[in-house]
Amino acid sequence: MLLPQINQPGDLKKLPTDQLAPLAQEIRQFLIEKLSATGGHLASNLGVVELTLALHYCYDSPKDKFIFDVGHQAYVHKILTGRQDKFDTLRKYKGLCGFVKRAESEHDVWEAGHSSTSLSAAMGMAMARDLKGETNKVVAVIGDGALTGGMAFEALNHIGHEKKNLLVVLNDNEMSIAPNVGAMHNYLSRVRADKHYLRAKDDVESLIKKIPAIGGKLARTAEKVKDSLKYMMVPGVLFEELGFTYIGPIDGHDLPKLMETFRQSDNIEGPVLVHVVTTKGKGYKPAEADSHKWHGISPYKMESGKTLKSAGNPMYTEVFGKTLIELAEQDERIVAVTPAMPGGSGLMEFASRFPNRMIDVGIAEQHAATLCAAMALEGMKPVFAVYSTFMQRAYDQIVHDICRHNANVMFAIDRAGFVGADGETHQGVYDIAFLRHIPNMVLMMPKDENELRHMMKTALDYDKGPIGFRYPRINALGVPLDPVLRDIPIGSWETVREGDSCAILAVGPMVQTALAAAELLKSSGIQASVVNARFLKPLDENMLTELADRGVKMLVMEEASQAGGLGGAVLEFYASRGISHAEVRIMGVPDCFIEHGSIKEQQQEAGLTAEHAANLAREIVTGSRLELKTGLPS
Numbered sequence: 001m002l003l004p005q006i007n008q009p010g011d012l013k014k015l016p017t018d019q020l021a022p023l024a025q026e027i028r029q030f031l032i033e034k035l036s037a038t039g040g041h042l043a044s045n046l047g048v049v050e051l052t053l054a055l056h057y058c059y060d061s062p063k064d065k066f067i068f069d070v071g072h073q074a075y076v077h078k079i080l081t082g083r084q085d086k087f088d089t090l091r092k093y094k095g096l097c098g099f100v101k102r103a104e105s106e107h108d109v110w111e112a113g114h115s116s117t118s119l120s121a122a123m124g125m126a127m128a129r130d131l132k133g134e135t136n137k138v139v140a141v142i143g144d145g146a147l148t149g150g151m152a153f154e155a156l157n158h159i160g161h162e163k164k165n166l167l168v169v170l171n172d173n174e175m176s177i178a179p180n181v182g183a184m185h186n187y188l189s190r191v192r193a194d195k196h197y198l199r200a201k202d203d204v205e206s207l208i209k210k211i212p213a214i215g216g217k218l219a220r221t222a223e224k225v226k227d228s229l230k231y232m233m234v235p236g237v238l239f240e241e242l243g244f245t246y247i248g249p250i251d252g253h254d255l256p257k258l259m260e261t262f263r264q265s266d267n268i269e270g271p272v273l274v275h276v277v278t279t280k281g282k283g284y285k286p287a288e289a290d291s292h293k294w295h296g297i298s299p300y301k302m303e304s305g306k307t308l309k310s311a312g313n314p315m316y317t318e319v320f321g322k323t324l325i326e327l328a329e330q331d332e333r334i335v336a337v338t339p340a341m342p343g344g345s346g347l348m349e350f351a352s353r354f355p356n357r358m359i360d361v362g363i364a365e366q367h368a369a370t371l372c373a374a375m376a377l378e379g380m381k382p383v384f385a386v387y388s389t390f391m392q393r394a395y396d397q398i399v400h401d402i403c404r405h406n407a408n409v410m411f412a413i414d415r416a417g418f419v420g421a422d423g424e425t426h427q428g429v430y431d432i433a434f435l436r437h438i439p440n441m442v443l444m445m446p447k448d449e450n451e452l453r454h455m456m457k458t459a460l461d462y463d464k465g466p467i468g469f470r471y472p473r474i475n476a477l478g479v480p481l482d483p484v485l486r487d488i489p490i491g492s493w494e495t496v497r498e499g500d501s502c503a504i505l506a507v508g509p510m511v512q513t514a515l516a517a518a519e520l521l522k523s524s525g526i527q528a529s530v531v532n533a534r535f536l537k538p539l540d541e542n543m544l545t546e547l548a549d550r551g552v553k554m555l556v557m558e559e560a561s562q563a564g565g566l567g568g569a570v571l572e573f574y575a576s577r578g579i580s581h582a583e584v585r586i587m588g589v590p591d592c593f594i595e596h597g598s599i600k601e602q603q604q605e606a607g608l609t610a611e612h613a614a615n616l617a618r619e620i621v622t623g624s625r626l627e628l629k630t631g632l633p634s
Helices: 009-013 017-038 042-046 050-058 075-090 118-132 151-164 182-191 196-209 214-231 237-241 255-265 285-289 316-330 348-353 365-376 388-403 429-435 449-461 510-522 543-551 566-576 599-606 610-622
Strands: 065-067 138-143 169-172 245-251 273-278 334-338 358-360 381-387 411-414 443-444 465-468 494-497 504-508 526-530 533-539 554-561 584-589
Touching: 009 050, 009 075, 017 042, 017 050, 017 075, 017 255, 042 285, 050 075, 050 138, 050 169, 050 255, 065 118, 118 138, 118 151, 118 533, 237 245, 245 255, 255 273, 316 348, 316 411, 316 449, 334 365, 348 358, 365 381, 381 388, 388 411, 388 429, 411 449, 429 443, 429 465, 429 554, 449 465, 449 610, 494 510, 504 510, 504 610, 510 526, 510 554, 510 610, 533 566, 543 566, 554 566, 554 610, 584 610
Parallel strands: 065 138, 138 169, 169 273, 245 273, 334 358, 334 381, 381 411, 411 465, 443 465, 504 526, 504 554, 554 584
Antiparallel strands: 443 533, 494 526
């Protein structure tokens, strides 16, 4: 066994090169075994085993900087940098992070859970290196999916202009999470398919050098001939024209060729782009056959590839997808828009039913938002289906192009609240804070899947501007679904439990937590009412005024940032009305990043449990409380 001998990259360099291929097989088997128990990003990591081995063999981490875009493909890097003994804890609470994590290792120099940042980071590190007079290498590994993100194009443009020494490894596996779309994807496909590329490039460059240097009009003609020859015969010319030396495409599973190429690139001045073609899921037949499913997988049986996830109620995402089909059958204006997440956003069946009304723009949230604004202004009903964490990337467009135009865009905000194993980069806890203060925005969240369906109907019928409904990454409650959808009055809350001691105002999954807290309070003789505060903007001002006038003490609960959230909105309302007699306490996600683990563990860490809510409500009513532990530092 070779893998147990590798605890740091220096151990890898001690192996003769003919032992690297057997080591690659051991790493694949290690990943397949470990992830069968923990789940995680399997397919992407199986595809980069040889690539990561070659990088660590040829370069000297952490002196040389490896920057992995997104981090989905960094498990092999973690294995080679002293963390293989921690893989049983992968994505578990207080365990190994599923992404690159600076706090874990000196070899993790950049961390990201969102795509298309690696090239900008690489440029920043290369510029810092040169300013400090250092000589280390900077290597960015970016996938073809991430390369479709606008930020990556901005970085390519700047890198090509500055001519800094850095290496970009384009890992081309034809996938991000879903199959890639767009002109860049088609361009790379043409390059990838050209078996005669390298020879053609050499022949063309040789031919161009033989064209004599001549003056005047003839010289300009000769330059045009040179350019025409390059564009006809050299598919990689796009990157060459951007200022890179382009090498590839090469087989990303051919270790000798990879190492030869990296050594070759070290002798080239300026930025180099090495185009590597890999197979996502390589070495494990189920993952190779369906790399979309195996991008992020729950625990599974190794032999069959069958997932171990127990059957339960449908996810909120599934309810959204099915309901959108119902609405689209009734209204031809509905168009679904997704930034490279048709499967994750529950839109695969919608795409099959309405292919002309399904738009996947690739990893381009900013473009998606402005596209939706323009479609809405032309009378369509665009539904921007996006994860809360990815919507952050389109903030300016939401303000400038959607809300300022008062465009009638429907936001389907998935993964709102805690997301579990993906952790801090993916938590959907900030969207309330950055959406509710924008003029013209309406924002709501359901207590269950039935209410989600009615909210979607409400959003469809609403014609006064942008409106969003947010929903969590959990199984729905399994409540009966009303056969007829109806509108919910904008800005209306509902009391789901009566009580006269205090009121717990909760939103989304916290409504169930609040109901459980109310049950706990009964043993203390405290009768708490529970309010489903389903509209985050506008608030139910009538109910808030009535609660204050009755002297009801209130607790606001939300699985979202406490700063700028629903609790803050309630306090702002009372302050703006000069209502000083209202007594309000708030519970939300505190001012820190909550790391990976189960959603239940994340709620416990943030103190968002029935026990904590009952304890705080007890203090509001009686003035005393128990000391309960959270996972947060005191």
